[in-house]
Amino acid sequence: xxxxxxxxxxxxxxxxxxxxxxxxxxxxxxxxxxxxxxxxxxxxxxxxxxxxxxxxxxxxxxxxxxxxxxxxxxxxxxxxxxxxxxxxxxxxxxxxxxxxxxxxxxxxxxxxxxxxxxxxxxxxxxxxxxxxxxxxxxxxxxxxxxxxxxxxxxxxxxxxxxxxxxxxxxxxxxxxxxxxxxxxxxxxxxxxxxxxxxxxxxxxxxxxxxxxxxxxxxxxxxxxxxxxxxxxxxxxxxxxxxxxxxxxxxxxxxxxxxxxxxxxxxxxxxxxxxxxxxxxxxxxxxxxxxxxxxxxxxxxxxxxxxxxx
Numbered sequence: 001x002x003x004x005x006x007x008x009x010x011x012x013x014x015x016x017x018x019x020x021x022x023x024x025x026x027x028x029x030x031x032x033x034x035x036x037x038x039x040x041x042x043x044x045x046x047x048x049x050x051x052x053x054x055x056x057x058x059x060x061x062x063x064x065x066x067x068x069x070x071x072x073x074x075x076x077x078x079x080x081x082x083x084x085x086x087x088x089x090x091x092x093x094x095x096x097x098x099x100x101x102x103x104x105x106x107x108x109x110x111x112x113x114x115x116x117x118x119x120x121x122x123x124x125x126x127x128x129x130x131x132x133x134x135x136x137x138x139x140x141x142x143x144x145x146x147x148x149x150x151x152x153x154x155x156x157x158x159x160x161x162x163x164x165x166x167x168x169x170x171x172x173x174x175x176x177x178x179x180x181x182x183x184x185x186x187x188x189x190x191x192x193x194x195x196x197x198x199x200x201x202x203x204x205x206x207x208x209x210x211x212x213x214x215x216x217x218x219x220x221x222x223x224x225x226x227x228x229x230x231x232x233x234x235x236x237x238x239x240x241x242x243x244x245x246x247x248x249x250x251x252x253x254x255x256x257x258x259x260x261x262x263x264x265x266x267x268x269x270x271x272x273x274x275x276x277x278x279x280x281x282x283x284x285x286x287x288x289x290x291x292x293x294x295x296x297x298x299x300x301x302x303x304x305x306x307x308x309x
Contacts, residue, residue: 082143089146096153103160175225175269176245179306182220182253182289183276186213189286192299198283208252209300212286216257218276220287223251223303228265228273237288238280241273248295254288255280 190210197204222243229250230242237254241261244250257277267273278285291300 086143086146089150093146093150093153096150096157100153100157100160103157103164107160107164176247176249177306178224178245178249178251178291178303180223180270181211181304182223182287183211183213183218184221186211186218192301199281207297208254208288208290209304210286210288212284213276214285216275216277216285218285219272220253220256220274220276221270222253222267222273223269224249225269226251226267228261228263228267231259231262231265233279236281238282239274239277240280243267243273248293250292252288252290252292254290255282255286257285 188209189212190206192209193206194203195206196202220241224243224245226243226245228241229244230240230252232239234240234254237252239256239259240252240254241256241259242250242252253274255277256274256279258275259273260275261267261273274287276285276287282288289300289304291298291303
């Protein structure tokens with residue numbers, strides 16, 4: 001390969017002969033320089049254009065991020081409101097369950113049910129095999145289930161409260177129902193009506209029934225629930241207890257050795273209120289039992305043989 005150099009001042013020329021690798025290097029330089037210049041020019045143009053696209057994209061992304069942030073904030077606020085509403089509902093359901101447990105326990109006591117079998121303080125145990133695929137609740141379905149459960153609990157609560165009221169009334173009527181004897185053991189020593197007076201021998205009216213065990217100290221029990229209206233000594237009766245049972249009924253227990261209640265006490269059916277004695281006008285240890293209906297004395301025999309409710 002030859003390279004000719006021309007001297008413009010003197011017009012002389014000079015020829016240089018290139019051999020071997022010098023010839024290849026010169027060819028590469030002559031051909032590669034335009035290509036390199038074109039490539040760098042292209043990259044420069046792309047970089048300038050890409051700078052404009054990046055700014056516009058950044059602004060677009062900023063707008064999208066702002067919109068998405070607002071949407072997320074709204075979703076978060078809605079979720080918080082739903083959680084607050086659900087928390088309030090759950091608190092109301094829990095309060096209703098507590099009331100239902102209390103009503104159930106009272107009914108168990110009133111009805112005399114086995115507290116071990118009907119223990120409302122224990123959690124109900126449930127279980128069973130899983131059949132098929134399970135399905136998660138949706139948000140709307142879950143809230144519908146909560147509302148339905150709330151309505152069911154409200155209905156059950158009303159029903160239980162009505163049942164409790166009926167059973168309470170029945171229990172009160174049963175408790176104040178006069179039935180049975182004032183002594184668990186013993187026998188009838190004297191009946192209601194006319195009899196020879198044990199002190200004078202004359203025929204006199206005996207306004208009650210006498211029960212005895214033959215010795216002092218036996219427990220005297222009230223034949224029905226009520227309120228103590230007298231507890232103390234009384235002429236001829238000795239130490240006496242009087243119980244008002246309501247509905248116009250009153251009972252008296254006389255000649256006691258010791259009194260175990262005071263005026264104003266509320267007593268249950270079968271409660272021990274005194275001990276058998278021989279105080280007052282008495283010939284020996286016994287309890288004189290009287291029944292009054294609407295202020296008039298009646299024969300206790302009609303009540304001591306009745307079956308308790």
